[in-house]
Amino acid sequence: MAHLLYRLGRSAAALGWRVVVAWVAVLAVAAGAFLAFGGTLVSTFSIPGTETDRVSAQLAQELPGASGATGTVVFRTDDGSAFTAEQRDGVAAALADVGGLDGVSSTVDPFATAEQTAAQTRQLEDAAAQVEDGREQLDAGQQQVDAAAAQLEEAGVPLSASPELSAQQEQLDASRAELEAQAAQVEDGQRLADLASGIRTVSEDGSTALGVVLFTQDQFSLPEEVKSSVVDTLEAADLPGVQVDFSSEIASSTEGILGPGEIIGVVVAGVVLLLMLRAALPAVLPLVTSLAGVGIGVTASLAFSGVVEMASVTPALGVMLGLAVGIDYSLFIINRHRRQLREGVDLRESIGLANGTAGTAVVFAGSTVLLALLALNLTGIGFLGTMGTVGAVCVLVAVLMAVTFTPALLGVVGRRVLDRRTRPRGAHVDRSRPMSTRRAVLGVVLPVLALLVVAVPALSIRLGLPSGAQEAEDTTQYRAYTATADAFGPGQNGPLVVTADLPEPVAEDAELATQVELAEQVASFDDVVAVAPAGVSADRSFFAFQVVPADGPASASTEQLVQDLRALDPTVEGAPGDVAVGVAGAASGNIDISDQLADVLPVYLAVVVGLSLVLLVLVFRSLLVPVLAVGGFVLSLFAALGAVTAVYQWGWLADVLGVTSPGPVLNFAPLLLVGILFGLAMDYQLFLVSGMREAYVHGTPARRAVMAGLRSGRPVVLAAAVIMVSVFGGFVFSHLAAVKPIGFGLATGVLFDAFVVRLVLVPSVMHLVGRGAWWIPSWLDRVLPDVDVEGAALEREHPPAATSRGVGPADGARPAADERERELAGRR
Structure with a gap:
């Protein structure tokens, strides 16, 4: 040499x-x-074969509409005041333009979502009031039937001798059963609404709103040019008095x-x-x-x-x-x-x-x-x-x-x-x-x-991937992360997707009750802020939920929550057998990648050191x-x-x-x-x-x-x-x-x-x-x-x-x- x-x-x-x-x-x-x-560089890291990868693949199979990556767009007024009607319309129009881009499946208008949530809340309240009115009417009818039956009994006439009274009693019983079934549906709906109440799209003071972009591909295969087109479209939108920032799932910079x-x-x-x-x-x-x-x-x-x-x-x-x-x-x-x-x-x-x-x-x-x-x-x-x-x-x-x-x-x-x-x-x-x-x-x-x-x-040492909180302060990812954490809580920056795979499908009329039962067991953990249904498979054997943790995606508490959710063994009435729980999302993916990297580190160290020892013996x-x-x-x-x-x-x-x-x-x-x-x-x-x-x-x-x-x-x-x-x-x-x-x-x-x-x-x-x-x-x-x-x-x-x-x-x-x-x- x-x-x-x-x-x-x-x-x-x-x-x-x-x-x-x-x-x-x-x-x-x-x-x-x-x-x-030369092509474009990616800002996401994935390892095939992880638990998160498996759950994401199952989501794509059972709920194709919920398997794509999602990114958050943070809209804020420059002066901290509530959005005006013109600004809300501008945000809606800009998100509608983004929804038409290649690679984007749909977008979520935060103001329309807030109005829909408020309308659903009013509908549930109206339905609950109607149930109470129905109960009062049924109680009044029952009192009339009971009084008539008492009169017949005093006269020594059996109830069977009055078919009309018997028919009224049967009708009251059927109506009460139907009303109680409706009441159960309303109660389940209210319980789900209460569990999801921690998820908001517009801040309480009305100055910050979270738009959502849903992509056709998952987070790890999403092309950079698709994300760039979203950023370019929103930055070119006419939104006077509104600042637009993007989460790290959308904005990536080299x-x-x-x-x-x-x-x-x-x-x-x-x-x-x-x-x-x-x-x-x-x-x-x-x-x-x-x-x-x-x-x-x-x-x-x-x-x-x-x-x-x-x-x-x-x-x-x-x-x-x-x-x-x-x-x-x-x-x-x-x-x-x-x-x-x-x-x-x-x-x-x-x-x-x-x-x-x-x-x-x-x-x-x-x-x-x-x-x-x-x-x-x-x-x-x-x-x-x-x-x-x-x-x-x-x-x-x-x-x-x-x-x-x-x-x-x-x-x-x-x-x-x-x-x-x-x-x-x-x-x-x-x-x-x-x-x-x-x-x-x-x-x-x-x-x-x-x-x-x-x-x-x-x-x-604790391993993970950087979130928007670790980005430079002058980046859009950092601004989006901090604005979201301030207005909606840090957990909104890294929601989890929790799935429940039932051994057998549930009946159609038991779907809502099953959702409530599963959601409440997920929400029983201290570090869960909100749980909202994300979808149900066609055969009603696979349920998905969006879970908002108390802390951000890189926190130790969220990491522990992922481990606890994966260890959860929920019970579902009417569905005997074990329910398989899966967790996906940014925090889940980070944990899986970190675990696998930690597993290969000793092997890698042994290979490098072993081969180098041979080389050094030759040299010295x-x-x-x-x-x-x-x-x-x-x-x-x-x-x-x-x-x-x-x-x-x-x-x-x-x-x-x-x-x-x-x-x-x-x-x-x-x-x-x-x-x-x-x-x-x-x-x-x-x-x-x-x-x-x-x-x-x-x-x-x-x-x-x-x-x-x-x-x-x-x-x-x-x-x-x-x-x-x-x-x-x-x-x-x-x-x-x-x-x-x-x-x-x-x-x-x-x-x-x-x-x-x-x-x-x-x-x-x-x-x-x-x-x-x-x-x-x-x-x-x-x-x-x-x-x-x-x-x-x-x-x-x-x-x-x-x-x-x-x-x-x-x-x-x-x-x-x-x-x-x-x-x-x-x-x-």
């Missing part, structure tokens, strides 16, 4: 502008493909993929590069390489969005990864090249050697990230696998750009990669001293304790170093999850970090953090520890080699980590609610892993272990292929590079070091 990359680097440097133009052409083709074939926060992150990365490299031109090169790579990777991936369903967060993930690793990988090669130039190595020879040594480490580091991202496809979760694949494409492009585009740029700029004050200074022999044992012990104990403390909040030819690498990653991962939980669930530093409303942590964030942070952690492990191993195999004593590798790799690792933290941190202020916790988790994860684990904990443990860090069974050492990630074989063929590397024996090196090196060379 090192020799191949060496030749590739020299060729790219020689071709220079041709390679640059070729990559620019690739960027143009990718952008053109995106413009020609704004914020590259916003001010992300741009600031790139600017900070540029400042770090300038401070490290101390010259403007070399500081610009990694940024150019990274931005070009991001453009190619993201646009090429999005070109397939017309045929592959991609979530709106997918390109943001690609941008995050492409920027971060693209800058870092290019920086590693440029830094090695600059150091060799300062030691007097020829320009093109230095470019080739930097590509063959640092470039080899880049390829293996990128391989660990690719492995972790592509392994997301093993979870069986479609949208997550797509996100992993897009991220992997962006990382692959970053690696290819680093080992081809970067050498070409270095060939073009020549020795201007160094400032004029820099002069060749000859070889340098590292004279690092090993750290003290006391410092090493503290370097193990303090980081472990600190990371464990930060990880404590992760013990109470050691057993302890890979185990130490993975153990440190686990500490930094849980610390990052703890920080995410404290900020986004507990609300710590909410005002500083722009958290509008604390809630559950994004349910697929832990999986993404595992995949991405593991790959990046192995990057830093590789770049840092490979320098220690290189010094060790060249004869430096084990403990001194630790410090030699640390001092040579620390500046570039520090710069790379700061760059990653700044790039990822920029996404903390994204307008996409799903992007914020990912950016924050990655930023804090890199911060903990690079600064605490790799630069403090790992060197301390390796110092305490000494030569044991490089122990490997002899039989395993013989069978393992030599991947030579540090390019030692290449350096032996190019002695000036080895000298410039400063890896000659330090003072006090063991005489046996040369023999060890010859032995290693013989194995190779």
Whole structure:
């Protein structure tokens, strides 16, 4: 690998502008493909086979009209006064226009619904009054019949002798039975109306109204263009004095993929590069390489969005990864090249050697990230696998750009990669001293304790999907959510659909009573605000209800309510057997997705860690170093999850970090953090520890080699980590609610892993272990292929590079070091 990359680097440097133009052409083709074939991104997440998916499918079969997705449109008067007649008519006309759009089955006019509800209430009251009047009339008639019967009895005439009186009594009995049946119907209707009284479409002060849009397709298959047409139609409506906002089921935005926060992150990365490299031109090169790579990777991936369903967060993930690793990988090669130039190595020879040594480490580091991202496809979760694949494409492009585009740029700029004050200074022999044992012990104990403390909040982590409450305050989703919660209660933002599948159909005259019986059992839970019938199947064996919970869809109480409803075992008079209860809706879907993601997390972690352990054993030819690498990653991962939980669930530093409303942590964030942070952690492990191993195999004593590798790799690792933290941190202020916790988790994860684990904990443990860090069974050492990630074989063929590397024996090196090196060379 090192020799191949060496030749590739020299060729790219020689071709220079041709390679640059070729990559620019690739960027143009990718952008053109995106413009020609790219589709729309989706804002919903689904996993086939969940309980919510099953109930939704049953709804589609039994009640086709109730199976489509629904979205809420919030209408508010600008001055907070009640809607005027003209404004009500305008809202009705606008919703009627929306009802005619393709993909929309119907709309619900809030004012007409309120009037219908009021009319039904009056009808029930009138019917109840009529029942009472009927009872009074029947009672009066009964008194007349009873009086006549008493007179006959006094006269000694049997009642049978008066057929007219007997007929009157029979008629009274029949009328009373009919009236009582009507009274039961009215009473059931009143009970249902009382159960549904908590559902309103117009606020009590008349200033806010909720329109409903019913779509022909379910929430997870609804095309984005249908929702966009609804938004465009209502925003174009003539509604003077009325503000229109849309719930997250209708309004979805991809704004914020590259916003001010992300741009600031790139600017900070540029400042770090300038401070490290101390010259403007070399500081610009990694940024150019990274931005070009991001453009190619993201646009090429999005070109397939017309045929592959991609979530709106997918390109943001690609941008995050492409920027971060693209800058870092290019920086590693440029830094090695600059150091060799300062030691007097020829320009093109230095470019080739930097590509063959640092470039080899880049390829293996990128391989660990690719492995972790592509392994997301093993979870069986479609949208997550797509996100992993897009991220992997962006990382692959970053690696290819680093080992081809970067050498070409270095060939073009020549020795201007160094400032004029820099002069060749000859070889340098590292004279690092090993750290003290006391410092090493503290370097193990303090980081472990600190990371464990930060990880404590992760013990109470709760997973879910962001609701409108977590969106940015200036978004229509946030305004719609808060306006609905203020005027109608938070539960109106996430109503549930509860179904009851009876073992046998009920009689036609028992349908209403069965609805009441089921609704009252559903309403018996404390966190249920209202229950309203949503439909009955044609054979009267399947009943559906709309249930409004007390809290929003992301609340812990609503999550518990879903679990309680699913465990409900209702009884229905006249329908023997078990009644199967199902729950669907946004809250239900979030719970199912979170549960399945939590189930696959251990499997995914085991696969990624297992395969990476094998790769690390190959790279480092050691057993302890890979185990130490993975153990440190686990500490930094849980610390990052703890920080995410404290900020986004507990609300710590909410005002500083722009958290509008604390809630559950994004349910697929832990999986993404595992995949991405593991790959990046192995990057830093590789770049840092490979320098220690290189010094060790060249004869430096084990403990001194630790410090030699640390001092040579620390500046570039520090710069790379700061760059990653700044790039990822920029996404903390994204307008996409799903992007914020990912950016924050990655930023804090890199911060903990690079600064605490790799630069403090790992060197301390390796110092305490000494030569044991490089122990490997002899039989395993013989069978393992030599991947030579540090390019030692290449350096032996190019002695000036080895000298410039400063890896000659330090003072006090063991005489046996040369023999060890010859032995290693013989194995190779």
